[in-house]
Amino acid sequence: MQAFIFFCQPVEAQEQAEQVGKGEIKKKMEVSNKYIVIKHHFEDAPKESDFEIKTETLDLSVEEGSDDMIVKNLYISINPFQINRMKSFSASQDVISYSTRITPGRAIDGPGIGKVVASGNNKFVKGDLVLGVFTWAEYCLVKERTIMRKLEPSEFPLTYHLGVLGLGGMTAYVGFFELCKPKRGEKVFVSAACGSIGSLVGQYAKLFGCYVVGCVGSQNKVAFLKDKLGFDDAFNYKEEIDQSSTLRRYFPEGIDIYFDNVGGKMLEAVIGNMNTFGRVAVCGATSEYIDIRKRASLDLVNVIYKRITIQGFLTPDLMIHHFQNFMIKTSNYLRTGELQVTEDISLGIKSIPSAFVGLFNGSNIGKKIVKLVEEEE
Amino acid sequence: MQAFIFFCQPVEAQEQAEQVGKGEIKKKMEVSNKYIVIKHHFEDAPKESDFEIKTETLDLSVEEGSDDMIVKNLYISINPFQINRMKSFSASQDVISYSTRITPGRAIDGPGIGKVVASGNNKFVKGDLVLGVFTWAEYCLVKERTIMRKLEPSEFPLTYHLGVLGLGGMTAYVGFFELCKPKRGEKVFVSAACGSIGSLVGQYAKLFGCYVVGCVGSQNKVAFLKDKLGFDDAFNYKEEIDQSSTLRRYFPEGIDIYFDNVGGKMLEAVIGNMNTFGRVAVCGATSEYIDIRKRASLDLVNVIYKRITIQGFLTPDLMIHHFQNFMIKTSNYLRTGELQVTEDISLGIKSIPSAFVGLFNGSNIGKKIVKLVEEEE
Numbered sequence: 001m002q003a004f005i006f007f008c009q010p011v012e013a014q015e016q017a018e019q020v021g022k023g024e025i026k027k028k029m030e031v032s033n034k035y036i037v038i039k040h041h042f043e044d045a046p047k048e049s050d051f052e053i054k055t056e057t058l059d060l061s062v063e064e065g066s067d068d069m070i071v072k073n074l075y076i077s078i079n080p081f082q083i084n085r086m087k088s089f090s091a092s093q094d095v096i097s098y099s100t101r102i103t104p105g106r107a108i109d110g111p112g113i114g115k116v117v118a119s120g121n122n123k124f125v126k127g128d129l130v131l132g133v134f135t136w137a138e139y140c141l142v143k144e145r146t147i148m149r150k151l152e153p154s155e156f157p158l159t160y161h162l163g164v165l166g167l168g169g170m171t172a173y174v175g176f177f178e179l180c181k182p183k184r185g186e187k188v189f190v191s192a193a194c195g196s197i198g199s200l201v202g203q204y205a206k207l208f209g210c211y212v213v214g215c216v217g218s219q220n221k222v223a224f225l226k227d228k229l230g231f232d233d234a235f236n237y238k239e240e241i242d243q244s245s246t247l248r249r250y251f252p253e254g255i256d257i258y259f260d261n262v263g264g265k266m267l268e269a270v271i272g273n274m275n276t277f278g279r280v281a282v283c284g285a286t287s288e289y290i291d292i293r294k295r296a297s298l299d300l301v302n303v304i305y306k307r308i309t310i311q312g313f314l315t316p317d318l319m320i321h322h323f324q325n326f327m328i329k330t331s332n333y334l335r336t337g338e339l340q341v342t343e344d345i346s347l348g349i350k351s352i353p354s355a356f357v358g359l360f361n362g363s364n365i366g367k368k369i370v371k372l373v374e375e376e377e
Numbered sequence: 378m379q380a381f382i383f384f385c386q387p388v389e390a391q392e393q394a395e396q397v398g399k400g401e402i403k404k405k406m407e408v409s410n411k412y413i414v415i416k417h418h419f420e421d422a423p424k425e426s427d428f429e430i431k432t433e434t435l436d437l438s439v440e441e442g443s444d445d446m447i448v449k450n451l452y453i454s455i456n457p458f459q460i461n462r463m464k465s466f467s468a469s470q471d472v473i474s475y476s477t478r479i480t481p482g483r484a485i486d487g488p489g490i491g492k493v494v495a496s497g498n499n500k501f502v503k504g505d506l507v508l509g510v511f512t513w514a515e516y517c518l519v520k521e522r523t524i525m526r527k528l529e530p531s532e533f534p535l536t537y538h539l540g541v542l543g544l545g546g547m548t549a550y551v552g553f554f555e556l557c558k559p560k561r562g563e564k565v566f567v568s569a570a571c572g573s574i575g576s577l578v579g580q581y582a583k584l585f586g587c588y589v590v591g592c593v594g595s596q597n598k599v600a601f602l603k604d605k606l607g608f609d610d611a612f613n614y615k616e617e618i619d620q621s622s623t624l625r626r627y628f629p630e631g632i633d634i635y636f637d638n639v640g641g642k643m644l645e646a647v648i649g650n651m652n653t654f655g656r657v658a659v660c661g662a663t664s665e666y667i668d669i670r671k672r673a674s675l676d677l678v679n680v681i682y683k684r685i686t687i688q689g690f691l692t693p694d695l696m697i698h699h700f701q702n703f704m705i706k707t708s709n710y711l712r713t714g715e716l717q718v719t720e721d722i723s724l725g726i727k728s729i730p731s732a733f734v735g736l737f738n739g740s741n742i743g744k745k746i747v748k749l750v751e752e753e754e
Contacts, residue, residue: 084678263677285677297672300640300662301461303689310687312680 033058035107035137036352041088045290045360050086051353054105058139062120067143069121071114073134077162078355078368080195082110083289107135111167113151113158114140124150131161136352138372156334163196163367164341165330167315171283172200173326174318177208179281179311180257184209187251189270192261193234194221196367197283199342201259202231207338210257213250215266217362224365229340243269257281263288267296274306282312290360342366347374410435411726412484412514418465422667422737427463428730431482435516439497444520446498448491450511454539455732455745457572459487460666484512488544490528490535491517501527508538513729515749533711540573540744541718542707544692548660549577550703551695554585556658556688557634561586564628566647569638570611571598573744574660576719578636579608584715587634590627592643594739601742606717620646634658640665644673648680657687667737719743724751 033056042050062068085102102108112134116124121144124130132147134140151161163169175197176182188205192198193214202225205212214225214234225234233250240246247255247269254275260267263285270280287294302308319326333339344364346355352370359368409432416429439445462479479485489511493501498521501507509524511517528538540546552574553559565582569575570591579602582589591602591611602611610627617623624632624646631652637644640662647657664671679685696703710716721741723732729747736745 084682260677267677282677282680285681288677292676295674295676297674299669299672300637300644300659300665300689303659303687304662304691305461306689307691307694308689310680312677312683312685314681314684317684 029060030057031060031139032056033137033139034349035135035140036349037106037108038086038102038104040104041086041101043087043089043292046083046086046353046357048353048357051356053350054107058141060118060139062118062141064120065122066120068119069116069124069142069144069147070118070139071130071132071134071142072117072139073112073114073137073372074129075113075159075162076134076136076352076370076372077111077166078352078359078370079110079167080284080286080289080359082108082356083360107137107140109133109135111162113161129158131166136349138349156331159343159345159367159369159371160334160341162369163343164200164334164339165327168196168367169200169330170319170323170326171315172197172204173330174315174322175281175283175313176201176204176257176259178318178322179313180259180279182208182210182257186210186256187253187275188212188257188259189247189251189255190214190259190261191266192216192284192286193225193231194342194365195261196342198259198261199225199229199366200339203229203339205257206230206232207333221362221365224342229342237266244272247273254278259283260285262286264294264296268298271299271302271306271308274302274308276306278306278308280308280310282310286360343369345369345371347371406437407434408437408516409433410514410516412512412517413726413729414483414485415463415479415481417481418463418478420464420466420669423460423463423730423734425730425734428733430727431484435518437495437516439495439518441497442499443497445496446493446501446519446521446524447495447516448507448509448511448519449494449516450489450491450514450749451506452490452536452539453511453513453729453747453749454488454543455729455736455747456487456544457661457663457666457736459485459733460737484514484517486510486512488539490538506535508543513726515726533708536720536722536744536746536748537711537718539746540720541577541711541716542704545573545744546577546707547696547700547703548692549574549581550707551692551699552658552660552690553578553581553634553636555695555699556690557636557656559585559587559634563587563633564630564652565589565634565636566624566628566632567591567636567638568643569593569661569663570602570608571719571742572638573719575636575638576602576606576743577716580606580716582634582636583607583609584710598739598742601719606719614643621649624650631655636660637662639663641671641673645675648676648683648685651679651683651685653683655683655685657685659687659689663737720746722746722748724748 034053037052037054038050039052060070113131114134116126116128129151130147131149131151188210190198190202193202194216202212202214212231214231215237217238219236222234222236225231243266255273256275256278258270258280260280260282261284264287342365344366349372355368355370358364411430411432414429414431415427419427437447490508491511493503493505506528507524508526508528565587567575567579570579571593579589579591589608591608592614594615596613599611599613602608620643632650633652633655635647635657637657637659638661641664719742721743726749732745732747735741
């Protein structure tokens with residue numbers, strides 16, 4: 001589990017690449033490596049034109065006995081939190097790397113699954129499948145600390161390790177069970193409910209015995225939540241004029257738990273519709289990520305009188321104690337078919353910018369992944 | 378302790394008064410009774426002209442064997458939360474009575490200390506000193522459920538039961554120790570730090586071993602906190618242009634705990650200056666009570682990345698488990714002189730409106746109390 005502590009350490013592929021060359025290199029083999037960078041920092045919603053594909057020549061040889069490895073990326077996880085690292089005012093290196101500023105012109109680091117193609121580290125051999133923090137690239141130079149774990153062949157597709165059995169699944173699990181502390185029969189509201197995390201939170205809540213309503217941005221998604229994922233109800237917030245009245249309609253007895261992925265006006269409306277001792281797990285705030293004018297103005301009178309708890313969280317803090325339970329329960333739900341997995345997979349390195357931009361205009365349903373190599377796995 | 382459950386039940390003195398008359402009345406004695414009402418609901422800062430003093434003739438006789446008692450008020454506690462009950466959009470009867478709407482023209486109920494002058498209830502006799510929810514009046518008709526407890530003669534002044542040994546003290550104690558979960562050496566920020574609750578939170582925090590800074594609205598109060606109450610530092614927010622920079626100056630290592638009595642812009646500034654795993658106990662939001670445009674727009678990115686918890690609370694929820702410890706510890710601190718008591722006492726029923734209005738323009742230092750009877754105690 002210690003690997004989780006390092007989960008968010010940035011990979012400094014280019015810097016490391018420049019340091020290669022000490023000692024004897026047995027075999028030199030170069031490839032053309034495409035990678036994605038931001039051209040500049042930006043503050044609002046991302047556009048494809050904010051990104052650029054670059055090409056470098058990468059030497060695949062590594063010094064034996066060193067900690068250097070070359071990983072060929074198979075799948076890249078596309079996560080909304082990366083937007084906060086692309087801003088000029090994002091945090092500097094001394095803060096956790098969820099918010100470590102991305103440098104324009106340098107490959108963006110993020111969770112992925114790859115295959116070791118060269119290793120100077122004797123714990124890893126060529127052909128190993130690994131989960132870790134790699135780069136938005138075809139290949140990347142990594143060190144052991146950036147690898148979370150080896151992936152052994154299992155009954156589940158590899159991609160599950162980036163979603164339902166990965167960070168997204170863990171976030172849904174610990175956020176819902178540990179922060180929201182649900183009781184059976186409680187009324188649960190989930191925003192961005194078709195997203196990688198929201199879609200799982202709603203299902204965990206239903207399996208646990210709660211009443212669950214999700215909000216999404218299209219009628220297709222409403223139908224998906226109700227028909228495919230078993231939500232009790234769902235609505236398209238874009239078709240509602242007054243979110244507070246809408247919530248009153250869907251929760252005539254009030255909301256006990258809000259799993260917040262969007263922040264902003266929806267959080268304001270939720271606070272007004274919460275029951276006493278309501279709990280808000282703040283997992284994400286995508287509406288605020290791309291427009292800080294959309295910050296939630298909270299009615300603290302309600303927060304006080306209803307004794308509401310609003311809690312931000314990051315999954316790695318909570319995983320040490322809950323990873324095993326999470327894996328056992330979630331794997332079982334997958335085996336019995338009680339948990340539906342929704343993935344939205346694009347193909348090829350060039351699709352990364354549009355995949356990322358799509359997170360902020362609601363184009364994905366479920367976990368967004370880019371598959372880099374057609375034939376692998 | 379069960380009495381706390383009933384602490385917030387409104388007294389319906391007038392209604393009850395109208396019901397008097399059943400059965401035999403042994404002795405009829407009438408007094409002229411002055412009481413304070415609001416003329417109308419209002420939404421902004423209170424003005425003295427929003428209030429009115431009325432006079433009624435009150436029959437002091439009660440039916441023996443009934444639950445009726447007449448209490449002569451000695452001290453009235455003046456609390457900011459009452460403002461929320463004076464608004465037209467305040468909650469109706471089905472919500473806890475911290476927010477139960479006050480009816481214009483009817484005596485306002487609130488915590489006080491009185492002397493029983495007539496009792497039909499055999500648990501109370503004439504002359505008993507009682508703490509409970511009475512009215513902003515010279516006399517009031519009460520029932521047993523509105524009495525919190527009898528007050529026996531003790532080493533402490535009666536007024537302490539409305540402040541340091543009463544609701545304010547308990548609020549400071551449970552809010553700080555139970556919600557904020559302090560560790561020694563942590564950095565604590567308190568707003569409205571010269572108020573009845575803030576002044577105690579800061580002292581508890583110092584006694585516990587924290588670093589404590591308070592914010593207040595005048596230089597006199599700054600000096601008071603530092604010289605009399607032992608705060609490590611204090612500032613006058615009215616002299617600061619950018620509260621966020623100010624907080625950075627007073628907390629170069631960040632804030633771990635914020636005991637919030639004011640809400641609004643100060644809460645926004647605090648969130649930006651908090652350390653990871655920071656805790657905010659939302660006790661009051663006076664800046665928002667009188668102007669909802671001043672609501673805090675929270676930076677949820679900080680709430681998430683710093684894993685901040687923001688929690689509203691009401692003291693009665695927490696008291697069952699903590700009352701005894703609170704009383705023992707606080708009484709000891711008072712005996713040793715480690716805890717300074719600050720009271721701000723006005724005299725006479727007519728001073729109630731100005732005493733209440735003064736809470737919102739910073740005129741009081743410490744617990745605001747109106748003493749109704751010069752010669753009593």
